[in-house]
Each structure stands twice: as C-alpha cells, then as structure tokens.
Amino acid sequence: MTFSDYLQFLLSGLTVGSTYGLTALGFTIIFNTTGIVNFAQGEFVMLGGMLGVFFLSGLGLPLPLALLLAVLATLLIGALMERLTIRPVQDAPVINLVIVTIGVSILVRGIVQIVLGKDTHALPPFTGSAPVSIAGAAVQPQSLWVLCITCGLLLLLRHFFSRTLWGKAMLACAFDRKAAFLAGIGVRRMVLLSFMISAAVGATGGVILAPLTMTSYDVGIMLGLKGFAAAVLGGLGNPFGAALGGLILGVLESFAAGLLSSAYKDAFTFVILLLLLFCKPSGLFGRRGFERV
Amino acid sequence: MRAAVLFLALAAATLLAAPCHAADPIKIGAIFSVTGPASFLGEPERNTALLLQDQINAAGGVLGGKIEVVIYDDESDVNKAVLAADKLVKKDRVAAIIGPSISGNTLAVMAKLDKADVPLVSCAAAEKITTPVNPWVFKTPQSDRHAVEKILEHAAAKGYKKIAVITVSDGYGQAGREVLKELVPARGFTLVADEVYGPKDTDMTAQLTKIKAQSPDAVICWGTNPGPAVIARGRVQLGLTVPLYMSHGVASKKFIELAGDAAEGLILPAGRLVVVEQLPDAHPQKALLKEYVADYEARFKTPVSSFGGYAYDALMLVVEAIKAGQSAKPADIRANIEKTTGYWATTGQFSFSAQDHNGLTKDAFEMVVIEKGDWKLVQ
Known part of the structure; x- marks a missing residue:
C-alpha cells in the first residue's frame, strides 16, 4: 500500500460519505422543526434522480433545466406530502407521524416503480468523465461537484438556521410548539416550509449523485438508512454534525473495505457506530441532555 | 401431521384427476418474480410463457387439446413463491411447474414440493438446484x-x-x-x-x-x-x-x-441470444432465436433479454416431454424430460440424464466482447 492508495481510499470515502451526508441533512431539517424523523427522506433523493432522468431522456429537456425541474417537482411533492399526510394528523404523537412517513415512502416508491419503471438509470456527468488525478489518486470530476455542492448547501443551511428569522422560527417550533405559536410564529407554515426545504435538499442530492452512483426506484431505502445512521452519528438536529457524520461513515467504510475486508465493511462500520453511540448517546456533535419535545 | 396427510391426499387426487379431464386444457403452472427486485428476470419470463402458450395453442395445441399456463407472481418474495407452489398443486392441479425465477425461491419451493410428485423446471441458475439431483427438479439456465x-x-x-x-x-x-x-x-x-x-x-x-x-x-x-x-x-x-x-x-x-x-x-x-445475428447461418440455434426475438419484440414492444429464454426452454421441455410420452401425467412428464437428449432450445443444447438435470455444458455460452456499445462474438 502506497500513499496514493490511502489517498484513494480517503477520496472514495468522502464521495460516498457526501451521499450519506446529503440525505442526513434533509433528516435534520424536518427533525429541527417538527421532531419527526422523516423516513421518506431517501425517497426525496430518489425522486430527484429519477425525475431528472425522466425530464432529460423522457421529455428531452436540456440537462440544467431538467435538473432544476426535478428539484422543483420534488419540492412540490414534499409540500404535498406535508399537506396530505402530516397536517391531517398533526396532533398525533410523534411516533405516529414517523410511521406515516414510512407509509409515504412505500407509496412513493410504488408509484415511481409503476410510472417510471424498474430499471436503473444514469444521468450524464456535469463536466465529462475523464478522471482527475490528485497526487496519484484518481477522482471523477462529478465527485468534486458533489463535494462542493454539499459544502455549499451545508453553509447555506447553517446560516439559515442560526442567522435568519425564519430559520430561528423553525427551530423554535421544534423546541416548544405552543410557545412558538404564542410568540406569533406561524407553526403550520414552518412545518410546511421544513418539508419543502428538506425535499429540495434531498432532490439536489439526488440529481448531483445520479451521474456517479446511478439511480433506480429503490435507491431511497439504502440511502435513507445510511443517511439516518449518519444523522444519528453526528447528533440528530445538527446540520453540521449530520454532514460530518455522513463523511465519517463513508470514510470508515472505504478504509474498512480497503484495509480490512470488503466483505465485512458494513458490519465493521456499524460496530464503530454502535460503540460511538454507547460512549456518546447524543451523537458526536449533539448537545448533551438536550431534549426535544 | 393432519396437514401432511391432507397434502398427500390432494397430491394423489391431482395424479388421479389428471387423466379424467382429458378434454380440459393441460394446465402447466408457472411462478415468476414479475414484480419486486427480480422483476428483470420475471417480467420477460412471464411474457415469454404467454407468447409461447398462444403460439402452441394456435398451432393445434398438445395431444389434441390446448395448454393453459397458470402464472403466479411471487413478487421476488420467498414466502409468496411457496404459497404459489401450494396453490398450483392443490387448487390448480397442474401437470408441471416452471419457475421460480430466482434461486432462493426455487430452493424453498423444492422443499415444499418434496412429496407432491410434480415436476419442477426452474428458471434459476444456482447449482444447488440440481446438485445433488432431485428426481423431480430440473433447471434451464446455465450453471x-x-x-x-x-x-x-x-x-x-x-x-x-x-x-x-x-x-x-x-x-x-x-x-x-x-x-x-x-x-x-x-x-x-x-x-x-x-x-x-x-x-x-x-x-x-x-x-x-x-x-x-x-x-x-x-x-x-x-x-x-x-x-x-x-x-x-x-x-x-x-x-x-x-x-x-x-x-x-x-x-x-x-x-x-x-x-x-x-x-x-x-x-x-x-447466451447466443445477444449475438444471434453474428452466428453462422448453419448454427442450429440461429433460426429458433431469430424467430423468438422477432415474435417477442413484435408483441411486447420491448427488447428481448436472455432471461425470457429460460422460461421459453422450461415450457418447451415440458411440452416436448408431454408430446414424447403422449401423456400429461406428472410422473410421465418427469420421466420424459429426463430422457430428452440433444434438444436445441434458446439457451443451448439440452441433454438430460438421471445424473444431470441441467443438461447443458459450457458450450451453451459464447465469449463476447463489448465494442462500440454492442456485443461482438469473440472468434
């Protein structure tokens, strides 16, 4: 093993990790506003990719327009999901709402399977597929796109939640819905907004990942699981932690596959995750003893 | 225990009932993963079975009657495959079963059909299906x-x-x-x-x-x-x-x-299906494959895949066995599939024996190389 091999593991891990991180980001947005863990988050990512493929090859639109439309359509689907499935039962306990999101994810998967088909598809990369060499390690240009866009989104969200009135209002809703309402915050609008933002973030992830990882109606399951693991690892509710949790998970997997055994890489990764959570139940960057209602 | 007795009784009834209904169509069961993760196998297989059923019936059927392929979708789920097998044997009383599409489901169905004495021609590839040989179980894909x-x-x-x-x-x-x-x-x-x-x-x-x-x-x-x-x-x-x-x-x-x-x-x-145009004209599979590709694509408007061919071969082996033995009794079908030798189908040339229930050799494959986005036969 040479230095460039280790660098290759690291870069591969970061690419895979950013896919987990992007999904994890979506989890934190809805969790921050409603306390709901939205298990349909993986489906938002899938929808981004699959709708992108549909607009590009199904309708023959140019790539940038197709991707933009895919994100907007998913944003709309996120809004519809909140209106049709979450709002009618909004006073139910959180656990019921979580089950609702599982139902929605199965429904979305089923509809996409019937309407858009069961095949795997790939989107063309944004800027060619000739690999870029960094100190002997080869990287797809698309990986760099993914890393940059993930970082950009992360900074944007961080700014939104900590600096803007809307972001703070959304946080207040999760902390105490009633108090937020009394303080004049439109709680219902905030919940709707959180689903829309989270759907858009998921779909953005979906369209930038599809050239690299390909997409099909069932990619949401795995992404949802790993994304949730990343969000928990980073500390649920912290966007910075979620993204970093994803990257850590990806790098762990890559090194486990490269240095130990590729057959046991998932087992190895989840053992590490379990150990971390035993030592620090609130996640790496979660606040200790902080309880959300 | 009571369930087992009932099962045996029903299985026996199936055997006895078959000759009494000679005027009825000959029922052949099929279990395919038409939906779910293995649908890329099951869908072309179902289409092929339907296509072949209509073609055989249009050409006069078998033993003077028509054949009816009773198809169940196991949704790529092992439990549903076992239930489907149960239904085919007890309710539909089929003479033989083709499928399931995937190996795991086939192995589970084999265990379920242990005492049913109905021949099963699987469309799944795993070696375990035919090694060691179960007298009632055959398979069509290459190992x-x-x-x-x-x-x-x-x-x-x-x-x-x-x-x-x-x-x-x-x-x-x-x-x-x-x-x-x-x-x-x-x-x-x-x-x-x-x-x-x-x-x-x-x-x-x-x-x-x-x-x-x-x-x-x-x-x-x-x-x-x-x-x-x-x-x-x-x-x-x-x-x-x-x-x-x-x-x-x-x-x-x-x-x-x-x-x-x-x-x-x-x-x-x-399999030769993907390079059919490049085969020499004298190759025994060429005409067969060309006809299958043309008929399939004309009816279903989608490109053919070699997976559908597994169902083609399974159904044809059963039908040929019925013709050869002039009998649609499960035991006769089983015996006559085993006697099949040198039979050219879409996957290759099948030569079964009591020791070999796959019937193929490595020559069922051609080496192909991908050139300019298409298959090219390696000479």
Missing part, C-alpha cells in the same frame, strides 16, 4: 460453473496467470465466488485478490485500488446490474488497464447503457 469454465478457457488461451476476483455479496455473487475460488486454482491460475462489494454499493474504488496493488493479469467480476457498471467505471477512473471479465449476469443492453464508454473492451460469456 455458474459453465460460465467460469468458459472465462478461464479464454484466460488460459491468452496466457494470463494471476487472476483477481470481485463479487457481489448476494446469492448470485457468492455462488459465483465459490466456483471461482474452486476453479481458478484448479485450472493452474493464482488467485491474487478476492474482493466483495454490497449489492447497493455505489463506489467500489477501494476494492479496485486493492486489486490494482496486486497487479493481476486479469480481473473477473461477478454481479448483476448496477454493481458491475460501477466497477467498469471505477476501472477506467483508476486506470486499471488489465482485461476485465464480467459474468453472464450482465449480458443485457442495459449494462452497456449504464456503464457507457467504460463498457468498451469488457469480455463476458453470454
């Missing part, structure tokens, strides 16, 4: 062993010595891995790397980096879409220039579409 032998024959001719393998961690990949780990050393090669990836993994550069460090003469990848396409792209990304062999699991146009330019130059064993 992994045949594909590995074909690949290693090619590698030996090229003078390769060091072989690396990368396999998917599902049933298909691990069955292939077992055979590779046995045959690679046995045929005088050195196995320098044995890597595994998950069926949903989206990046295999870590495994490929490890393989590259071992500087093998050739790499063999065993998996079904989309994993091998990711590996093909990773190979180009890392500049791994040694030849990459794929398994017959990716012998569909979809793979070339997914892998894009990275598919160029990949070599794999494939």
